[in-house]
Each structure stands twice: as C-alpha cells, then as structure tokens.
Amino acid sequence: MSKERVLITGAAGFLGSHLCDRFMKEGYYVIGMDNLITGSMDNIAHLMGQEDFEFHHHDVTKYVHISGDLKYILHFASPASPIDYLKIPIQTLKVGAHGTHNLLGLAKDKKARILVASTSEVYGDPLVHPQTEEYYGNVNPIGPRGVYDEAKRFMESITMAYHTYHKLETRIIRIFNTYGPRMRLNDGRVLPAFIGQALRGEDLTVFGDGSQTRSFCYVDDLVEGIYRLLLSDYAYPVNIGNPDEITISEFAEEIIKLTGTAQKVIYKDLPKDDPKQRKPDTTKAQELLKWSPKVNRAEGLKITYDYFKSLDREKLFQTEHKDFEKYSKK
Numbered sequence: 001m002s003k004e005r006v007l008i009t010g011a012a013g014f015l016g017s018h019l020c021d022r023f024m025k026e027g028y029y030v031i032g033m034d035n036l037i038t039g040s041m042d043n044i045a046h047l048m049g050q051e052d053f054e055f056h057h058h059d060v061t062k063y064v065h066i067s068g069d070l071k072y073i074l075h076f077a078s079p080a081s082p083i084d085y086l087k088i089p090i091q092t093l094k095v096g097a098h099g100t101h102n103l104l105g106l107a108k109d110k111k112a113r114i115l116v117a118s119t120s121e122v123y124g125d126p127l128v129h130p131q132t133e134e135y136y137g138n139v140n141p142i143g144p145r146g147v148y149d150e151a152k153r154f155m156e157s158i159t160m161a162y163h164t165y166h167k168l169e170t171r172i173i174r175i176f177n178t179y180g181p182r183m184r185l186n187d188g189r190v191l192p193a194f195i196g197q198a199l200r201g202e203d204l205t206v207f208g209d210g211s212q213t214r215s216f217c218y219v220d221d222l223v224e225g226i227y228r229l230l231l232s233d234y235a236y237p238v239n240i241g242n243p244d245e246i247t248i249s250e251f252a253e254e255i256i257k258l259t260g261t262a263q264k265v266i267y268k269d270l271p272k273d274d275p276k277q278r279k280p281d282t283t284k285a286q287e288l289l290k291w292s293p294k295v296n297r298a299e300g301l302k303i304t305y306d307y308f309k310s311l312d313r314e315k316l317f318q319t320e321h322k323d324f325e326k327y328s329k330k
Contacts, residue, residue: 096151176241210249
C-alpha cells in the first residue's frame with residue numbers, strides 16, 4: 001500500500017525542515033519544495049536519498065506542478081526574519097500573494113487539505129494583550145514591516161475565500177516567536193542575535209528600552225501544534241505559541257547567564273513599528289487541539305545554545321546581523 005503524500009513548501013527552512021522530519025516520522029511520503037532564497041540544504045541533508053523523501057528546487061510564486069495524489073499541503077514558503085523581509089520586500093509580498101494563490105489552486109485540483117503558515121505579525125503592534133484570534137490587529141501597511149504583515153494578512157484572506165467559495169479544506173496557524181536548532185544565527189531575530197553576539201564576545205544589543213516583551217516557543221512544541229491543527233476540523237486561525245512572556249532586557253540577562261559570558265547589554269533606537277508586546281492567547285489551541293507547550297524556556301535554550309556552539313566559525317562570524325539596523329530604519 002502506497003503512503004499518503006504531503007507537500008511542504010519552505011522545506012529547507014527552519015520550520016519547514018522540522019516539519020519534514022515530523023511527517024517522515026509519521027509515515028508519510030514527503031515532497032519538499034524550496035527556492036533556497038533563505039533556506040539551506042544543510043537543514044534537509046539528512047533526508048536526501050531516503051526513499052520517502054523528494055526535493056523540488058522551485059519558487060512557489062511560479063506555477064506549481066506535482067504529479068500524483070496529495071493528501072496535505074503545508075505552505076511555509078516565506079521569508080520570516082526581519083533581516084530577510086526588509087532586504088527582499090517584493091519577494092516577501094509575492095510569496096504571500098502569488099505563492100499562496102498557486103498552492104490553493106493546487107490543493108483544489110488535488111482535493112488536498114492545505115495548512116498555511118500565518119504569524120503573530122498580523123496583529124502588528126497590538127493594542128490588545130494577550131492577542132486573541134478575534135483581534136484584528138494594529139498594522140502599518142506602508143511601514144517597513146508592512147511587507148511581511150500584509151503578505152500574511154492577505155494569505156489568510158485568500159485562504160478563507162477558497163474555503164468559503166470553493167469549499168476547500170483549509171487550516172490557518174498564527175505562529176508566535178519560535179526557536180530551536182536550524183535557526184540561522186544572524187537573521188535579525190532576537191534569540192539567535194543574542195546568542196550569536198555572546199558567542200562572538202560582543203555586547204548584546206537591545207533595541208528600545210528593553211521593556212518590550214516576547215513569548216518564545218520551542219520548535220518541537222510548535223510542530224506538534226501544527227500537526228494537531230492540520231488533522232483537526234477547524235478552519236479559522238489558531239494561535240500557536242508559548243504564553244510565557246518575558247521582557248527583552250530580562251531575556252538578554254538570561255542569555256548572558258546561559259552562555260557564561262561577561263558581556264554587557266547596550267541599548268539602541270527601536271526600529272519603526274516594532275511591536276511592544278507579544279503574547280499569544282492559546283485558549284483555542286488548548287480547547288480545540290488539546291495542545292499546550294511542554295518544553296520550558298531554560299530547557300529549550302540549552303538545546304539551542306548547544307546547537308549554535310556546534311557551528312563552524314565561518315557561520316558564527318557572518319555579518320548578516322549587522323544589516324538589520326540599516327534596513328529596519330527605512
């Protein structure tokens with residue numbers, strides 16, 4: 001008996017590669033797709049050559065063709081870190097619009113269920129705390145972060161349109177800050193930025209006064225939430241994230257303690273439209289999916305830190321992180 005087949009876009013990225021692992025473990029035949037604009041083949045090198053995995057080097061903003069049946073499509077193709085979507089804003093908008101449209105069309109043709117990866121950024125700089133799925137957000141559509149925020153908001157809209165008009169089986173996940181092995185060390189996100197600075201012996205840079213908050217979810221917990229949502233019968237957006245909130249200043253001190261380094265914390269101007277608070281209301285996930293995060297921050301950070309320490313020095317000293325200030329002020 002042939003295995004059920006799943007297409008995962010963004011397969012060579014941080015989250016996409018972990019999803020490939022999970023679906024392989026669950027006994028699916030996995031088709032990974034990525035244009036490698038931000039993904040890395042290193043993330044899926046361990047899957048290449050396995051009989052239940054195939055990889056397509058393809059840009060989903062172009063027509064997507066897959067031969068044979070598909071049971072599920074998981075659309076995770078998108079730049080997700082600030083340094084990426086600030087450097088390639090048009091590609092970010094196109095993958096949210098054209099890419100999502102192409103994959104919804106493929107799902108309709110294959111009669112497949114599709115899950116799209118939205119984000120807490122649809123809430124913008126929120127005026128409601130914690131953020132519930134019913135909150136419409138506070139987004140600046142023409143600000144520097146608008147290219148990512150609005151790409152994801154459009155993704156949700158067109159997905160719901162296909163659900164209501166074409167009766168397509170759709171699922172929407174709103175992902176809050178997630179971390180773990182295979183993150184890029186210098187991609188502009190706060191956790192890898194702090195660990196990278198600590199490993200290089202640099203002072204930790206906090207943007208703003210450090211009172212802004214984030215809530216960090218370990219990747220294994222997120223993947224479990226994605227899997228449960230895909231198999232559920234709920235078509236509307238669901239927050240998946242860890243509601244354990246912490247200020248950025250407190251988090252910087254945690255990283256210094258974790259790494260055993262003696263750096264100090266320095267403060268710089270807050271980038272435009274950077275959210276002041278970020279904490280998911282996960283009531284829906286708890287009630288509908290029986291899901292809640294299991295990995296506490298101390299445990300997850302230790303695993304992630306050990307992963308980053310294992311990287312070679314060339315990756316450790318890449319200067320990608322230095323571009324963040326340049327692009328975030330535009």
